[in-house]
Amino acid sequence: xxxxxxxxxxxxxxxxxxxxxxxxxxxxxxxxxxxxxxxxxxxxxxxxxxxxxxxxxxxxxxxxxxxxxxxxxxxxxxxxxxxxxxxxxxxxxxxxxxxxxxxxxxxxxxxxxxxxxxxxxxxxxxxxxxxxxxxxxxxxxxxxxxxxxxxxxxxxxxxxxxxxxxxxxxxxxxxxxxxxxxxxxxxxxxxxxxxxxxxxxxxxxxxxxxxxxxxxxxxxxxxxxxxxxxxxxxxxxxxxxxxxxxxxxxxxxxx
Numbered sequence: 001x002x003x004x005x006x007x008x009x010x011x012x013x014x015x016x017x018x019x020x021x022x023x024x025x026x027x028x029x030x031x032x033x034x035x036x037x038x039x040x041x042x043x044x045x046x047x048x049x050x051x052x053x054x055x056x057x058x059x060x061x062x063x064x065x066x067x068x069x070x071x072x073x074x075x076x077x078x079x080x081x082x083x084x085x086x087x088x089x090x091x092x093x094x095x096x097x098x099x100x101x102x103x104x105x106x107x108x109x110x111x112x113x114x115x116x117x118x119x120x121x122x123x124x125x126x127x128x129x130x131x132x133x134x135x136x137x138x139x140x141x142x143x144x145x146x147x148x149x150x151x152x153x154x155x156x157x158x159x160x161x162x163x164x165x166x167x168x169x170x171x172x173x174x175x176x177x178x179x180x181x182x183x184x185x186x187x188x189x190x191x192x193x194x195x196x197x198x199x200x201x202x203x204x205x206x207x208x209x210x211x212x213x214x215x216x217x218x219x220x221x222x223x224x225x226x227x228x229x230x231x232x233x234x235x236x237x238x239x240x241x242x243x244x245x246x247x248x249x250x251x252x253x254x255x
Contacts (some may be wrong), residue, residue, distance in 0.1 A: 043161040045151070045171035047248030049200035049236050056223070057233045058203040059174065060212075061150065062087040063116050066095045071213035073105055079220040084233040085207065086112040086150040086172075089134035096141045103142035108232035110148030110172065111135050120157040127163045135169075148172050148233055172233055173248060174202045180209030189215035194222045200249070202233060 060072065062085055076083055085102050087109060092099050103109055113119060114134040119127060135146035149169040151160060161171045176196045178189045189211060193203055205212050220230070243254035 043158040044244045044246075044248050045156060045161055045173045046202070046237055046244060046250045047173045048175040048198075048202055048250070049238070050249055050251045051200040051236070054199045054228050055231050055236055056197055056199065056201045056203065056228050057084055057236045058205065058219070058230055059084045059086060059150070059172070059233060060205050060207045061085075061112055062091045062095075062207045063112060063152075064091075065208035066091075066098055067208060068213040069095075069098050069102075069207050072207060072216060073101065073107075075213065075216040075220065076107070077105060079217065079224065079230075081220055081230040082106050082108070082232050083230070084108040084110060084148065084172075086110045086148070087134075087138060088112045088116045088152075089114040089137045090116075092134070092137045092141060099138065099141045103144055108148070108234050109138050109142060109144060109146065110150060110233070111138060111146050111169070112150050113152050116152040118153060118155045119151050119160050120155050122160075124159060124163055127160055128167065131164060131167055131169060147239075170237060170239065172202065172237070174204035175248070176201050176203040178203065178205045178209070178212070178215070180205050180212040180215070183210045186211040186215035186218065190218040190222065193219050194226075197223055197226075197228065199228075200236065202236070 058081070060083060062069070085107055087099065089111075099109070111131060111134040114130040117130070119130065122130065131149060138144065138146050147169055149164045150172050154173060156171065164171050176193055178184075178193050180189050184192070189209070197203065205216075223230070237250055238252050241253060243251050245251060
């Protein structure tokens with residue numbers, strides 16, 4: 001695998017954005033922060049992809065609960081959309097039947113860590129253990145190899161991104177945040193996503209958001225009407241010979 005990443009300078013972000021919910025919200029705007037603090041010093045995940053074909057990806061983080069997963073799958077099937085689900089190990093082990101159903105429906109599954117911890121605080125050995133065991137749990141249920149990773153809370157550092165890459169996993173963030181974890185209404189969720197999506201966007205949702213399943217058909221219909229095509233993240237990103245600019249946008253070539 002040949003690739004080139006750019007880096008940005010940290011500004012004690014962990015100290016400023018304390019708590020799980022704060023970091024979850026902050027992650028949506030980290031690409032903007034990357035632009036502000038650009039100095040070529042920090043490894044970056046993929047926030048979006050430079051494309052002109054109107055392909056986008058919708059993703060669902062699976063960590064807490066499973067009440068609405070079936071509704072999400074039904075909406076995706078009705079719209080003929082394949083998505084990417086990032087699952088925490090304890091979620092995968094608690095809901096293996098739904099994990100198998102997700103895979104059987106043609107959706108992509110990446111790891112969201114083993115314990116949903118702040119992984120920038122972990123050693124390399126601890127990172128490798130988290131990624132190895134969480135990927136193994138997904139593979140055990142689905143038979144599929146895991147090549148994508150989303151850090152919990154959007155929290156990452158050089159060591160995390162570089163270690164994941166060394167293990168064959170591309171670290172994925174997002175450039176469109178539904179904020180569905182804040183229990184926004186279905187219309188509010190849909191408005192946020194539809195107004196912000198552009199070619200190459202990666203959309204963040206959660207499988208158990210209170211109104212996510214209700215919003216999903218609205219989102220899919222509206223973005224289809226605007227000419228967007230949904231693909232799994234693995235079909236949106238480049239895996240070799242790419243660069244990532246200071247906003248976290250991935251570009252083909254340059255490596």
